[in-house]
Amino acid sequence: MSGTAIENFACIIFNVSFMNCTWHVSWTASGDTQYFLYWKTSKKENFTECQNYIKDNHGRHTGCRFQNVTIENKRASFLVKGHRSGQNIQLYEKTISLYEIEKLTPPLNVTVNCTEASHGCEIRWQPPHTSHVKKHDCFKYQIVIENKADPEKNIKTTSKTERNIIGNSYIFESFSAGKRYSIKIRATDNDCLVSASWGEWSTPVEFGEEELRATSPWILFLIPVLAASLILFLCRVSIYLKKKSATVPQPRDLFHEISPTDFQAEYKNQLTHETEEIIIIEEVA
Incomplete structure (x- = not known):
């Protein structure tokens, strides 16, 4: 029909x-x-x-x-x-x-390492996960880096950098320590048995000034606080141990056998003390 x-x-x-x-x-x-x-x-x-x-x-x-x-x-x-x-x-x-x-998965393990001295960032990633492709050079990638808007600095516009590259790393040379960026990557075929359509975008990774501003003051504040707390704790423990050792009586040797000589000496000492006490009482009376 x-x-x-x-x-x-x-x-x-x-x-x-x-x-x-x-x-x-x-x-x-x-x-x-x-x-x-x-x-x-x-x-x-x-x-x-x-x-x-x-x-x-x-x-x-x-x-x-x-x-x-x-x-x-x-x-x-x-x-x-x-x-x-x-x-x-x-x-x-x-x-x-x-x-x-096949709709390729996003590239894996996207990392960004920036150095202010060189004004550059090294971006690295791993190929998307597939069931049939083993070679890294079977993929090419599209990288999009955006300079994000910053209302605090009255930066309303954003700039975008797009690159198509082969390999698993890229050097971003326009890095400015005073700006905030985000990066995302996706993959496609590079003359292998891979779909010619672009795959899924990776989750955006942010880097730049905002991250440094958010982490540095906390680190600078926490290090001396933790160090002072540790010193105070050790001092208190030391004082406590000294007091404890001073107040604890020495243990009696329960396994020491009293010899007849020791017993006689102890008996004489008791008699002497009793006599001294009687004499003192008579003098007072």
Whole structure:
């Protein structure tokens, strides 16, 4: 039945191994029309049906979600069948190289190291994560560096620097310690089996004057405070230990045996003390 096939079929791979395929229902489709997606990644395989359909408000299938998709050098064949009121509708077929539909993840571990003396910043990053590309030189990158507005300094306009480069580092030579910047990076193909479309932007990384202003005073304040607190703590501990050692009585040697000579001497001492006490009492009386 001509004109009943789906329209605008498209697939995209994202987050390395997830894939979504979507389509539009034919404009001639009635309310009871239903579609079913089948696919395979080699000629030796049999077609398998989608296990997780996307549905519209009428319950009609308008897409499919896939997990654990591997790209490698595979070409996938897609087949969309349909029926309405027991009648088959026009078949839709399409073959796609999977690497062409991948949406690259952002470049990883973006870092910025600036030195005020050289008025430059070294920006470094790692390639986006993929399931099939191992070489770093398979990517080229777009870098966007913006000089952010600063209301406190009455800077209302911003400047932007854009560069397309190959490699995993870049020297930003227009750095000014009195300004605030942000940088974001995205990747695309560099003559490999990689999607020619630009990937996702990395999360913006900010650097410059505001960061230094926010951290330096705290560091300068905390260092002497922590040092003074540590010295005071050590002094109090030392005083406490000295007092404690002075008030603690020496332990008696419980294992020392009293000899007969020691016993007689102790007895004589007691008698002497008793006599002295009696004499003192008589004199007072």
